[in-house]
Amino acid sequence: MNVTIYTKDLCGYCDMAKATLDRMGVKYETKNLGTDITREELLEILPNARTMPQIVISNQVIGGYQELIKYIENTGFNGTGHSLG
Numbered sequence: 001m002n003v004t005i006y007t008k009d010l011c012g013y014c015d016m017a018k019a020t021l022d023r024m025g026v027k028y029e030t031k032n033l034g035t036d037i038t039r040e041e042l043l044e045i046l047p048n049a050r051t052m053p054q055i056v057i058s059n060q061v062i063g064g065y066q067e068l069i070k071y072i073e074n075t076g077f078n079g080t081g082h083s084l085g
Helices: 012-024 039-045 065-075
Strands: 003-007 029-032 054-057 060-063
Touching: 003 012, 012 065, 054 065, 060 065
Parallel strands: 003 029
Antiparallel strands: 003 054, 054 060
């Protein structure tokens, strides 16, 4: 299961998303806007991205931090490919 977080510096929601996944023990790749990826490259990958972070799990665009929390609650996602329930 691949998890990628597109993030930027000084982003509270980015930090909260990473902390949530860290607490769950989920391994993820971080791509930092301006360091690892340009805005143009980000918009090629995620043309509807308007906020940060942008979280992608197994090629499915989840969205931002609040969408991540809803995704976890609705699917039982635990990062292993198995549900929490």
